[in-house]
Amino acid sequence: MRDFDWKILTTLYHTKNITRTANLMFITQPTLTRRLQQLELELNTSLFIRGSKGIVFTPNGEYVVQKAIEILRSLDEIKDHIEQSEHGTRGTLKIGVPNSFMHFVIPALVEKFSEKFPLIKLELHTDLSSQLIKSLEAYELHACFARGNINTPLKKHLLSEDQIIIISHQPITLEDLPNLPQIEYAKEETVVDATARWWKENFTTPPNIKLKVNSGEACLQMIKHKLGYGIFSDIKYFDPDDGLYSLPLMFKDGSKFTRKSWLVYNENSLHYPLISNFVTTVLESF
Secondary structure, eight states, rough: OOHHHHHHHHHHHHOHHHHHHHHHTTTTTHHHHHHHHHHHHHTTOOEEEEETTEEEEEEEHHHHHHHHHHHHHHHHHHHHHHHHHTTTEEEEEEEEHHHHHHHHTHHHHHHHHHHHOOOOEEEEOOOOHHHHHHHHHSSSSSSEEESOOOOOOOOEEEEEEOOOEEEESOOOOGGGGSSSEEEOOOOOHHHHHHHHHHHHOOSSSSSEEEEESSHHHHHHHHHHSSSBEESSOOGOOOOGGGEEEEEEEOOSOOOOOOEEEEEEOOOHHHGGGGHHHHHHHHHHHH
């Protein structure tokens, strides 16, 4: 089996979908299907079955995938060790980034880091903060940014604390909210729970959810088309030049309803100059 085969299996394990795996691996679906069949023949076992909800791995398939993860991790460690011998000025960093950070923070940060370390390659992996933390704990990332109240034994640095706001196409008050259509977008579970607590503190009726979208940017576009208001966990989504209106949220006790942003990494990894250079650059930037 080749390195590419291990990557195919681990990607399929995470996506549970043949088409998406083929797209991520930049191969055609028939080619992927044939290769998977060949792997099963080579190993003389069934690795997975197609279920109604996607791919389901067999017990032997689960075992093979876990070994594939270990093999790829070992190969990455070998490459990292060799690359990091260049005093942390050459190599590849795998960084996890929440969607809002990718949109607002990462471009300027990457520009600054690339100016200091032009030979270091960055692989940016976008996902919800909770999933990024899991990937970091599994040593699939070198560091990640995360938002909200995170629970992890890893080292974390507080980067900022942003007030949660409402954005609307017209001026509104808190009293208006239960009667207005709300556009909801995918957020971290901790933020969803905190928003639900804030709502129950202020209202006796549930919000009028009109639309659900997958990102803050999509939510913002819907607001611009006068389809409702949105509750945003990042104040950077609000731009006065858009002609929209913002309403910062407060709790009943007068405290601000906020969300924290963190840099998270394994403290033991700081002895690698490649990672410590990235951490230092981030903390200097904030």
